[in-house]
Amino acid sequence: MLTDLKRSLQNVDPMPLSDQRFDESHEWFEGQSNQQAQILGWLRRFGKSQIERRADDLAANGETFRVLSVGCGSGILDLPLIKTLADQIESGRNQTDVKDPVIHYTGIDPNPVACGRFRDEFDNLGTESVELSVLEETVESYDHNQSMDLTHVVHSMYYFGDPAVSLRTLIQNVADDGELVIFQAPKGELNRLADCFWQGHVSDPIWFSADLEKHLQETGISFTRSCLEAEVDVTDCFDDSCPKGRLTFDFIVQSDCEQLSAPIRRSVLEHLRSISRIDGQKIYAPHPVDIFVIHQSDEAQIQSDARVACSP
Ligand SMILES: C[S@@+](CC[C@H](N)C(=O)[O-])C[C@H]1O[C@@H](n2cnc3c(N)ncnc32)[C@H](O)[C@@H]1O
Structure with missing residues (x-):
């Protein structure tokens, strides 16, 4: 057919x-779809446990938890995630604590309409503990000059010009003990359909989850993979x-x-x-989706540095 x-x-x-x-x-x-609610639930649990792990550092003045959302769109996923992370920070604060933001949340997306909506909706959240920057940038144009505790890429890697190059950049900019989480669909029945049309929009093949997994294996990057059915x-x-x-x-x-x-x-x-x-x-x-988690350890950094050094 x-x-x-x-x-x-x-x-x-x-x-x-x-x-x-x-x-x-x-x-x-x-x-x-019932997929996004599951992704959100997963990210909420994951983000909360990361913050718990860093609780002592974050309680001290000046320490920040940095999140990068790549291809954030209008923030329909990010805003409830931000709210959860902010509540987690605020519930752990004493009355006397300094109220400076402890979470720096950066969203990048080339769609100006979506970015505008994200900024407007964030203003309605009224949270003190999160500083948000929503930038009209692609993963390729963004200046990756800060290491991130959590970088997430939710259904946006299909649109990257060169996923292998951007993946390497994202991994290199994950802080020690931080994580890069990628939600990528398999080329299942629904996406086979999308792929028929997509191929007319782009010059290179789109990466689905099997392509990402193959790339991670071939380049020796450690990861875990799980799946959400939806x-x-x-x-x-x-x-x-x-x-x-x-x-x-x-x-x-x-x-x-x-x-x-x-x-x-x-x-x-x-x-x-x-x-x-x-x-x-x-x-x-x-409407299933696969989840890839790449933990930034010294080993991952060394491997990624070695690959950069070896690449022509
Ligand atoms: C399917 S939407 C996902 C939005 C959001 N992550 C979510 O799950 O609700 C994919 C997003 O990727 C963005 N995008 C397209 N090309 C991109 C690129 N090169 N770098 C970063 N984001 C890109 C699109 O503008 C779009 O907002």
């Missing part, structure tokens, strides 16, 4: 989403007249579906139905 779709797409240039449409369709899509409700995609369904459809194919011919849209829906679970009136597509 996908072979036919790929053939039909050969002579078509699917139109990438505008910044506004990407931001809108991303938020809607995540709302239809599903996304795609029911509305099958209703042509539903604007919300068009948002889900657009995000799945990462393209403006209004610009696609009726046969191409039909092929997408046929594939979507064939991979989905039907529950009464609802249609759910599988």
Whole structure:
């Protein structure tokens, strides 16, 4: 079925989403899935345990906990994470403690619409313990001049120009005993669909989780891998007249579906139905994600330095 779709797409240039449409369709899509809540739960537990581990250092004046969110988008994931980390810091403070921010949270994303929303929403959080910088930068353009206690890359590595190079930069900038966490989808049934369209937008193959794992193994970087199973409700995609369904459809194919011919849209829906679970009136597509954790130890640093030294 996908072979036919790929053939039909050969002579078509699917139109990438505008910044506004990407931001809108991303938020809607995540709302239809139970994946983001699981990612958030995972990151909350992980971040809290990292802060607990550093509690004594952070209690002393001047010590900060640095977080980098790569491809933060509008902060729909970051804001609740920031709130949790801030609550953790604030609950451990005495009345007399200095109230300077102890968490420096940096979000980078090239989408100005999303960055603007992130900054505005953060102002409503009203937290004293977090200093936020949201920068309209890509992983490639950002000046990685500070080491991070926690760097997370949630569903943004697909968009990196050269994932291997950016990965090395990110690892080199993780502080001793800090972590780089990457959430990357497998090339499962849903993403095979996205990949058909994506290939028209980029010149190099997109990295899915198996590509990342292979790269980490080949370059000798230690990591752990686990998986979150999830599903996304795609029911509305099958209703042509539903604007919300068009948002889900657009995000799945990462393209403006209004610009696609009726046969191409039909092929997408046929594939979507064939991979989905039907529950009464609802249609759910599988939406798993893999989690990679790279812990910064001396060994990792030495290996990464050696590779830099050996590279041509
Ligand atoms: C699927 S969204 C994920 C947003 C957020 N991490 C989340 O999970 O809610 C991917 C984000 O990566 C951003 N992005 C695209 N190219 C990028 C690059 N080269 N470096 C960093 N981020 C990039 C996009 O603008 C988009 O906001």
